[in-house]
Amino acid sequence: MRHLSIELLELIAENCQSSKDISQLSRVNQQHHAAAIRSLFHTVAIKTPQQYAAFLGHRDLFRKRGWLKHVRCLDLSSYSARGSGWTEAKAKAIVEPHSLAQLLIDCVNLTQLYVGEEMMQAFVEPIVIRAIFNGHPRLEVLDFTGFCDRKFTDAMAHVFSGDGSNKKNKKDGDELLLAMDEDEDLLELESQLPENTVMPPRLNRISFYMCMALSQSSFFIPFFGQLAKNELTRLDLANTKITSELFNHLDPTSLTHLNLQGCHGISCCSAFLPFLSQAKDLIELNLNMSFNGIGGSNFCSECLAHLVSMDMPRLRTLNLGGHGNMDDHVLSNFCEANARRLEYFSLASTKQVTVDALLKLLGRMPQLKYLNLAHTWFALDLKYLVCVLQSTHTDKRHPGIYADLKVIEVSPGNSRYPQQIQEWKLVHHGRRSYYSRGQVDPRFYYSNKLLLLDQIPSSPMTKYWSYSN
Structure with missing residues (x-):
C-alpha cells in the first residue's frame, strides 16, 4: 500500500463500502489522505438535522482546506x-x-x-x-x-x-x-x-x-x-400544473426521457402531439394519468391512436396508464416498429381494453420485459389475470414470444392473488404488487419517478x- 500511486489509492477509496471506510483510509498517512479526501467529499448526503448541524459547523474549516x-x-x-x-x-x-x-x-x-x-x-x-x-x-x-x-x-x-x-x-x-x-x-x-x-x-x-x-x-x-x-x-414534470401551452416553449429534439404523469392540464388536440412527433430521440415517455387507480385523461381515442402510431426510433418505455379512452382501437394502431422495440409498457387503470386485444399486442412485443396491468379489469378479476399469466407461460426448451417478459405489475392489496401461478411468483413492495419469474427482483424494475441517472438512487x-x- 505504501508504494501505490495516488490514482490507485483513489480507485481503492472509490470502491470502499462506506464513508467510514474512506475516512479510516484517509488516516493512514498524508498520501492516503490526499487520495481519499476526494472520494469522501464526492457525495455529501445529509439525512438528519444532526448531520446538517455538524457539516455546517465545520463548513469554514472544509472551505479553508479546499475540500468543498x-x-x-x-x-x-x-x-x-x-x-x-x-x-x-x-x-x-x-x-x-x-x-x-x-x-x-x-x-x-x-x-x-x-x-x-x-x-x-x-x-x-x-x-x-x-x-x-x-x-x-x-x-x-x-x-x-x-x-x-x-x-x-x-x-x-x-x-x-x-x-x-x-x-x-x-x-x-x-x-x-x-x-x-x-x-x-x-x-x-x-x-x-x-x-x-x-x-x-x-x-x-x-x-x-x-x-x-x-x-x-x-x-x-x-x-x-x-x-x-x-x-x-x-x-x-410529473404532478405539476402545466398545460399544453408549455410545449410551445420546449425544444423536443434532444429529449430522451420525459415524465408527465399526473399532468392533467395537458390535452391531446393541442401543441403536445406536434411536440411529441419531433422528439425522435425519446427513449422513455410516461403519460400515466391515473391517481390511486382512478383514471383521468383529456386524451381522446383518436389522438391516443395517433400517438401510438408515431414512429419513435429509440422508444423503449411507454406508460399510458389512466387514459379512460384507451381501447382496442388504440392498441390496434400501434406502430409495428415501436411494438417490436418496447421493453416497458403500462396500461394501468384502463377499463376498455379486452384480453384478446392485449394478448394480440403482446404478441407483437418480442422484447417486452415489464407490463403494468394494475387496476385494469382483467387484473382485478382473478380469472382473467390467470388467463393473461398462463398465456405468457413459456417452455425454456422452446422459448416463445413472451420469453423476455419477466415482470407483470398487478393491483396492490388483493388478498385473493395466489402466491404462485405456474412459473410466476407474487411479490409485494410498498404500495405495489408484482408477478415475476426467473431471477428478477421486480421491486426495482420500473421507476414511477423519472431517474435522472441510469442507476437505482x-x-x-x-x-x-x-x-x-
Whole structure:
C-alpha cells in the first residue's frame, strides 16, 4: 500500500463500502489522505438535522482546506427529523437560508443537486435559488421533489423574472426590506452573486416531481426560455400544473426521457402531439394519468391512436396508464416498429381494453420485459389475470414470444392473488404488487419517478418515490 500511486489509492477509496471506510483510509498517512479526501467529499448526503448541524459547523474549516471543491453531488432529498429525536420545527429552523446559500456557493464544482420537501422552507428565499443559478458551471442534474409552498413559486418567479435579483417584489413589504438591511451577512452574500441569473451551461437533466405550486406563466415559461441554449435530455414534470401551452416553449429534439404523469392540464388536440412527433430521440415517455387507480385523461381515442402510431426510433418505455379512452382501437394502431422495440409498457387503470386485444399486442412485443396491468379489469378479476399469466407461460426448451417478459405489475392489496401461478411468483413492495419469474427482483424494475441517472438512487426518499409509491 505504501508504494501505490495516488490514482490507485483513489480507485481503492472509490470502491470502499462506506464513508467510514474512506475516512479510516484517509488516516493512514498524508498520501492516503490526499487520495481519499476526494472520494469522501464526492457525495455529501445529509439525512438528519444532526448531520446538517455538524457539516455546517465545520463548513469554514472544509472551505479553508479546499475540500468543498471536491463535492460533486449534494443530496438533501432525504433530510428529515423522523427518527432523529429532534422536533420538526427545530429541524427546519437550523436550515437557515443564508448558511445554505453559502454552502451552495462554496461547492463550486457541483454536478448534481437533489432537494426534498423538508428543505422547502429555506428555498422560499430567492438568495438560495440564486446561489444555484449563479456560479455552478458544472451543474448537470437538478432534482426538486414535493415543493408545494406558494412562497417557493414566488421566489422562483422572482429570480427568473428578469427584474434584477437585488430588487424585492413590492408585495414583500417594507418590513422585509428593513430586515435585509439589518442583516450584514445576507447583504455580503448578495454582493457575491451576479445581478442577473446565470443558467448552468451543462444543466440537461431536471426534475420538478410533485412541485404542484410552481406556476407555468411566472416560472416554467421564463425558466425554459433561459434554458433554451442547453440540450435538455431528461425532464420530469410529473404532478405539476402545466398545460399544453408549455410545449410551445420546449425544444423536443434532444429529449430522451420525459415524465408527465399526473399532468392533467395537458390535452391531446393541442401543441403536445406536434411536440411529441419531433422528439425522435425519446427513449422513455410516461403519460400515466391515473391517481390511486382512478383514471383521468383529456386524451381522446383518436389522438391516443395517433400517438401510438408515431414512429419513435429509440422508444423503449411507454406508460399510458389512466387514459379512460384507451381501447382496442388504440392498441390496434400501434406502430409495428415501436411494438417490436418496447421493453416497458403500462396500461394501468384502463377499463376498455379486452384480453384478446392485449394478448394480440403482446404478441407483437418480442422484447417486452415489464407490463403494468394494475387496476385494469382483467387484473382485478382473478380469472382473467390467470388467463393473461398462463398465456405468457413459456417452455425454456422452446422459448416463445413472451420469453423476455419477466415482470407483470398487478393491483396492490388483493388478498385473493395466489402466491404462485405456474412459473410466476407474487411479490409485494410498498404500495405495489408484482408477478415475476426467473431471477428478477421486480421491486426495482420500473421507476414511477423519472431517474435522472441510469442507476437505482441511494437516497431513501427518492427510492421511495421511485419504487414504493
